[in-house]
Amino acid sequence: MKKTALMATIVLASCAAWLLASEPQRSPASGVLIIKDAFILPVSRPALPKGSVLIREGKIAEIGPQVATPEGATVIDAKGQYVMPGIIDCHSHIAISGGVNEGTLAVTAMVGIEDVIDPEDINIYRSLAGGVTTANILHGSANPIGGRNQVIKLRWGKDAKGLIFEGAKPGIKFALGENPKRSRATPGTSPARYPQTRMGVEDVIRDALIEARTYTEKWDEYKKRALAADKPAIPPAKDLKLETLAEILRGERLVHAHCYRADEILMLLRVADEFGFKIATFQHVLEGYKVAKEIAEHGAGASTFSDWWAYKVEAYDAIPYNAAIMTRKGVVVSINSDSAEEARHLNQEAAKCMKYGGLSEQEALALVTLNPAKQLRIDNRVGSIEPGKDADLVIYNRHPLSVYAVAQKVFIDGQVYFDIQKDLEMRERLEKERASLKEKDKKERERERRPEGRRTPPTDVTTTAVEPPDEP
Numbered sequence: 001m002k003k004t005a006l007m008a009t010i011v012l013a014s015c016a017a018w019l020l021a022s023e024p025q026r027s028p029a030s031g032v033l034i035i036k037d038a039f040i041l042p043v044s045r046p047a048l049p050k051g052s053v054l055i056r057e058g059k060i061a062e063i064g065p066q067v068a069t070p071e072g073a074t075v076i077d078a079k080g081q082y083v084m085p086g087i088i089d090c091h092s093h094i095a096i097s098g099g100v101n102e103g104t105l106a107v108t109a110m111v112g113i114e115d116v117i118d119p120e121d122i123n124i125y126r127s128l129a130g131g132v133t134t135a136n137i138l139h140g141s142a143n144p145i146g147g148r149n150q151v152i153k154l155r156w157g158k159d160a161k162g163l164i165f166e167g168a169k170p171g172i173k174f175a176l177g178e179n180p181k182r183s184r185a186t187p188g189t190s191p192a193r194y195p196q197t198r199m200g201v202e203d204v205i206r207d208a209l210i211e212a213r214t215y216t217e218k219w220d221e222y223k224k225r226a227l228a229a230d231k232p233a234i235p236p237a238k239d240l241k242l243e244t245l246a247e248i249l250r251g252e253r254l255v256h257a258h259c260y261r262a263d264e265i266l267m268l269l270r271v272a273d274e275f276g277f278k279i280a281t282f283q284h285v286l287e288g289y290k291v292a293k294e295i296a297e298h299g300a301g302a303s304t305f306s307d308w309w310a311y312k313v314e315a316y317d318a319i320p321y322n323a324a325i326m327t328r329k330g331v332v333v334s335i336n337s338d339s340a341e342e343a344r345h346l347n348q349e350a351a352k353c354m355k356y357g358g359l360s361e362q363e364a365l366a367l368v369t370l371n372p373a374k375q376l377r378i379d380n381r382v383g384s385i386e387p388g389k390d391a392d393l394v395i396y397n398r399h400p401l402s403v404y405a406v407a408q409k410v411f412i413d414g415q416v417y418f419d420i421q422k423d424l425e426m427r428e429r430l431e432k433e434r435a436s437l438k439e440k441d442k443k444e445r446e447r448e449r450r451p452e453g454r455r456t457p458p459t460d461v462t463t464t465a466v467e468p469p470d471e472p
Contacts, residue, residue: 038078044384086133086392091336101140130344141175212245254280292329324357
């Protein structure tokens with residue numbers, strides 16, 4: 001019991017120290033911060049070899065080669081370093097409590113990521129260390145129509161509500177291909193779930209949208225009757241699934257569609273045109289280069305991998321030139337992670353598109369900043385360094401497209417949520433604490449191994465006989 005208790009103490013103490021050490025710095029008392037003399041990469045315009053960024057109350061106030069330092073401002077000397085917008089991951093599964101799939105139904109539009117955000121997921125902090133400040137947290141791909149997504153800011157140390165990106169347009173996850181048609185019960189245990197073919201996936205999506213359109217018509221008719229009648233009319237039954245799908249038809253909810261093959265991409269484009277809405281992003285979209293013209297004409301974005309392929313049959317036609325070809329055809333393209341590990345070096349993933357496709361530095365950086373912001377409809381807030389936007393920034397020790405680049409500080413809303421120097425100091429403190437607790441545990445075990453009732457006298461103490469007191 002003692003050993004178990006002590007080991008629990010070690011774990012808890014380490015976790016507490018980790019959480020405490022990684023809490024964000026408080027904003028300056030004046031609410032003003034200036035990053036001086038850095039190589040600035042605004043993304044929305046050409047680079048500024050030597051300039052400063054002024055931040056007021058969490059917003060970018062000014063950027064330029066000569067920015068005056070206000071009295072009382074906190075000054076960060078970034079000479080010899082690089083400043084870029086915070087990285088935006090358009091496809092992530094971090095910060096989710098429990099599984100990401102609800103595979104029992106083909107349409108699960110009634111469920112939402114917001115309800116299961118886990119603010120203590122260590123991958124939030126690790127993604128921050130890689131320069132990520134915003135992420136689109138998506139449901140899995142077990143369903144032709146999955147759950148509602150949630151865009152978050154990686155405000156490590158905040159509660160679940162504190163992570164939510166306020167004002168971000170809501171979305172939902174669709175999925176095409178192998179995943180939704182194979183996501184069924186294990187054969188022999190229960191009936192297989194429909195659909196089991198690619199045609200069935202299309203049918204499920206179309207049928208759900210028809211149902212949502214009928215639902216919308218019923219509510220529109222009810223509202224007309226309610227306005228015209230002297231007495232209240234009886235409303236239709238509320239349905240959370242159909243409410244969500246109706247938002248898609250009204251253009252109020254973005255569709256992010258998991259896909260691989262060109263034929264299925266074209267299929268979903270036709271379905272969207274039939275029902276009068278736009279696909280916001282095709283996710284993965286590994287054969288997007290084959291139908292880039294059609295994607296661009298529809299107005300959809302494409303969020304893809306830099307160089308993942310051949311991990312299943314659908315991915316065999318993937319090529320590393322995919323992102324560049326779609327970009328040249330007029331598609332707004334982003335590079336995403338779909339992986340807690342990949343999220344830690346998305347800047348380097350974007351750099352690969354310079355080698356495979358010849359994108360410029362600015363175009364490559366846009367793949368992980370401004371372009372995903374556009375895809376998520378949050379580019380008025382983040383994605384580039386411009387006055388008025390949120391101060392979500394990353395300071396790198398080298399050019400962020402270099403394999404040697406390491407994030408030094410990461411800001412969200414003008415607050416430092418990651419500082420590599422503090423991180424290193426924290427590690428040192430934790431190592432000392434761990435060593436101290438191990439030594440304490442070792443002594444405790446040695447004490448427990450001694451025979452009952454025996455005491456080992458100290459070796460460095462001389463025992464002196466004491467005469468008994470005289471009798472009275």
